[in-house]
Amino acid sequence: MKRRNPTIYKALKRRRKSEGITQLALAKEIGCKQSAISMMEAGNLDALSEDKLQKIAEKLGVELDSVTQKSKISLVNKYCPNHDCPSNIPYVVAGDLCFMPKFVNEMAETSSRCEFCGEILQHECSNEECNAIVSGKSSCCNVCGDPYVECHADIVDKVTWADGQRERIEQIRVLIDS
Numbered sequence: 251m252k253r254r255n256p257t258i259y260k261a262l263k264r265r266r267k268s269e270g271i272t273q274l275a276l277a278k279e280i281g282c283k284q285s286a287i288s289m290m291e292a293g294n295l296d297a298l299s300e301d302k303l304q305k306i307a308e309k310l311g312v313e314l315d316s317v318t319q320k321s322k323i324s325l326v327n328k329y330c331p332n333h334d335c336p337s338n339i340p341y342v343v344a345g346d347l348c349f350m351p352k353f354v355n356e357m358a359e360t361s362s363r364c365e366f367c368g369e370i371l372q373h374e375c376s377n378e379e380c381n382a383i384v385s386g387k388s389s390c391c392n393v394c395g396d397p398y399v400e401c402h403a404d405i406v407d408k409v410t411w412a413d414g415q416r417e418r419i420e421q422i423r424v425l426i427d428s
Protein backbone atom coordinates (compact mmCIF):
# COMPACT_ATOMS: atom_id res chain seq x y z
CA MET A 251 0.00 0.00 0.00
CA LYS A 252 1.19 3.46 -0.79
CA ARG A 253 1.49 6.01 1.93
CA ARG A 254 2.01 9.71 1.76
CA ASN A 255 5.28 10.94 3.07
CA PRO A 256 4.33 13.57 5.67
CA THR A 257 7.36 15.69 4.82
CA ILE A 258 6.69 15.64 1.08
CA TYR A 259 6.19 19.42 1.19
CA LYS A 260 9.91 19.78 1.83
CA ALA A 261 10.74 17.84 -1.30
CA LEU A 262 8.26 19.90 -3.31
CA LYS A 263 9.71 23.15 -2.03
CA ARG A 264 13.25 21.97 -2.68
CA ARG A 265 12.43 20.88 -6.21
CA ARG A 266 10.60 24.11 -7.01
CA LYS A 267 13.58 26.15 -5.85
CA SER A 268 16.14 24.05 -7.65
CA GLU A 269 14.09 24.38 -10.84
CA GLY A 270 14.10 28.14 -10.36
CA ILE A 271 10.29 28.38 -10.36
CA THR A 272 8.71 31.04 -8.15
CA GLN A 273 5.69 30.30 -5.97
CA LEU A 274 3.72 32.79 -8.05
CA ALA A 275 4.62 31.17 -11.36
CA LEU A 276 3.74 27.75 -10.01
CA ALA A 277 0.44 29.04 -8.61
CA LYS A 278 -0.48 30.54 -11.99
CA GLU A 279 0.30 27.37 -13.82
CA ILE A 280 -1.63 25.15 -11.44
CA GLY A 281 -4.50 27.60 -11.06
CA CYS A 282 -4.38 28.39 -7.37
CA LYS A 283 -3.34 31.21 -5.10
CA GLN A 284 0.30 31.83 -4.25
CA SER A 285 -0.68 31.75 -0.58
CA ALA A 286 -1.89 28.18 -1.00
CA ILE A 287 1.53 27.15 -2.35
CA SER A 288 3.17 29.01 0.49
CA MET A 289 1.01 27.24 3.08
CA MET A 290 1.61 23.87 1.47
CA GLU A 291 5.36 24.45 1.55
CA ALA A 292 5.11 25.33 5.22
CA GLY A 293 3.72 21.86 5.84
CA ASN A 294 -0.01 22.37 5.43
CA LEU A 295 -0.71 19.89 2.63
CA ASP A 296 -4.46 20.47 2.97
CA ALA A 297 -4.03 24.00 1.64
CA LEU A 298 -4.26 22.47 -1.81
CA SER A 299 -6.75 20.03 -3.25
CA GLU A 300 -5.48 16.52 -3.97
CA ASP A 301 -5.85 17.24 -7.65
CA LYS A 302 -3.66 20.36 -7.53
CA LEU A 303 -1.11 18.70 -5.30
CA GLN A 304 -0.81 15.91 -7.87
CA LYS A 305 -0.33 18.45 -10.65
CA ILE A 306 2.45 20.21 -8.75
CA ALA A 307 4.16 16.94 -7.94
CA GLU A 308 3.97 15.92 -11.57
CA LYS A 309 5.37 19.19 -12.78
CA LEU A 310 8.24 19.07 -10.31
CA GLY A 311 8.89 15.38 -10.84
CA VAL A 312 8.26 14.44 -7.22
CA GLU A 313 6.61 11.14 -6.29
CA LEU A 314 3.91 12.02 -3.79
CA ASP A 315 3.21 8.59 -2.43
CA SER A 316 6.11 6.30 -2.98
CA VAL A 317 8.78 8.10 -0.99
CA THR A 318 7.79 6.66 2.36
CA GLN A 319 7.58 3.26 0.78
CA LYS A 320 11.16 3.52 -0.37
CA SER A 321 12.56 5.05 2.78
CA LYS A 322 10.89 2.32 4.83
CA ILE A 323 13.23 -0.31 3.58
CA SER A 324 16.26 1.83 3.04
CA LEU A 325 19.09 2.44 5.41
CA VAL A 326 20.43 5.92 5.84
CA ASN A 327 23.55 7.40 7.35
CA LYS A 328 22.79 9.22 10.57
CA TYR A 329 24.93 11.76 12.34
CA CYS A 330 24.95 13.58 15.64
CA PRO A 331 24.29 17.31 15.14
CA ASN A 332 26.12 18.35 18.30
CA HIS A 333 29.45 19.97 17.35
CA ASP A 334 30.85 19.37 20.83
CA CYS A 335 30.16 15.64 20.66
CA PRO A 336 33.05 13.15 20.42
CA SER A 337 31.34 11.50 17.45
CA ASN A 338 32.22 14.54 15.33
CA ILE A 339 35.89 14.97 14.56
CA PRO A 340 36.78 18.62 14.02
CA TYR A 341 39.33 19.97 11.58
CA VAL A 342 40.04 23.42 10.21
CA VAL A 343 39.88 24.14 6.49
CA ALA A 344 40.65 27.63 5.22
CA GLY A 345 39.88 29.11 8.61
CA ASP A 346 36.57 27.31 8.97
CA LEU A 347 35.76 24.61 11.48
CA CYS A 348 34.50 21.46 9.81
CA PHE A 349 33.35 18.22 11.38
CA MET A 350 33.56 14.70 10.10
CA PRO A 351 30.65 12.86 11.71
CA LYS A 352 30.82 9.24 12.77
CA PHE A 353 27.93 7.97 10.67
CA VAL A 354 25.57 5.30 11.93
CA ASN A 355 23.86 3.24 9.25
CA GLU A 356 20.25 2.73 10.29
CA MET A 357 16.66 2.58 9.15
CA ALA A 358 15.47 6.09 8.41
CA GLU A 359 12.37 5.70 10.54
CA THR A 360 13.85 4.49 13.77
CA SER A 361 14.67 7.37 16.01
CA SER A 362 17.86 6.78 17.88
CA ARG A 363 20.25 8.73 20.00
CA CYS A 364 23.95 9.37 19.84
CA GLU A 365 25.96 6.79 21.79
CA PHE A 366 28.29 9.53 23.01
CA CYS A 367 26.13 12.52 23.94
CA GLY A 368 22.54 11.31 23.75
CA GLU A 369 21.47 13.79 21.08
CA ILE A 370 18.86 12.55 18.60
CA LEU A 371 20.62 11.43 15.43
CA GLN A 372 19.79 13.19 12.18
CA HIS A 373 19.67 11.81 8.68
CA GLU A 374 18.82 14.99 6.82
CA CYS A 375 20.91 17.97 5.87
CA SER A 376 20.73 20.61 8.59
CA ASN A 377 20.07 23.35 6.03
CA GLU A 378 16.31 23.91 6.29
CA GLU A 379 16.09 24.94 2.66
CA CYS A 380 17.65 21.65 1.64
CA ASN A 381 16.90 18.84 4.10
CA ALA A 382 18.38 16.32 1.69
CA ILE A 383 18.79 12.81 3.03
CA VAL A 384 22.37 12.06 3.97
CA SER A 385 23.64 9.77 1.27
CA GLY A 386 27.40 9.59 1.39
CA LYS A 387 29.80 9.68 4.27
CA SER A 388 31.28 13.13 4.00
CA SER A 389 31.29 16.20 6.19
CA CYS A 390 29.10 18.23 3.83
CA CYS A 391 25.76 17.77 2.11
CA ASN A 392 26.17 16.62 -1.48
CA VAL A 393 23.09 18.59 -2.52
CA CYS A 394 23.61 22.07 -1.08
CA GLY A 395 27.21 21.84 0.11
CA ASP A 396 26.44 22.89 3.67
CA PRO A 397 28.25 21.13 6.49
CA TYR A 398 26.13 18.56 8.35
CA VAL A 399 27.48 19.61 11.72
CA GLU A 400 27.70 23.29 12.39
CA CYS A 401 29.43 24.99 15.26
CA HIS A 402 27.45 27.87 16.67
CA ALA A 403 29.82 28.51 19.53
CA ASP A 404 32.24 31.40 19.35
CA ILE A 405 35.63 29.77 19.18
CA VAL A 406 38.49 32.22 18.74
CA ASP A 407 41.41 29.88 18.14
CA LYS A 408 39.82 27.22 15.99
CA VAL A 409 43.00 25.28 15.28
CA THR A 410 43.87 24.91 18.96
CA TRP A 411 40.31 24.01 19.84
CA ALA A 412 40.14 21.39 17.09
CA ASP A 413 43.49 19.90 18.17
CA GLY A 414 42.38 19.70 21.80
CA GLN A 415 39.02 18.27 20.86
CA ARG A 416 40.58 15.57 18.67
CA GLU A 417 42.82 14.54 21.55
CA ARG A 418 39.84 14.38 23.89
CA ILE A 419 37.88 12.36 21.33
CA GLU A 420 40.68 9.83 21.00
CA GLN A 421 40.69 9.27 24.75
CA ILE A 422 36.91 8.98 24.95
CA ARG A 423 36.73 6.56 22.03
CA VAL A 424 39.40 4.36 23.58
CA LEU A 425 37.35 4.24 26.77
CA ILE A 426 34.15 3.38 24.92
CA ASP A 427 35.72 0.75 22.68
CA SER A 428 37.46 -1.05 25.52
Ligand SMILES: [Zn+2]
Nearest residue numbers: 330335364367
Ligand atom coordinates in the same frame (compact mmCIF):
# COMPACT_ATOMS: atom_id res chain seq x y z
ZN1 LIG B 1 26.61 13.06 19.95
Ligand SMILES: [Zn+2]
Nearest residue numbers: 375380391394
Ligand atom coordinates in the same frame (compact mmCIF):
# COMPACT_ATOMS: atom_id res chain seq x y z
ZN1 LIG C 1 21.90 20.18 2.04
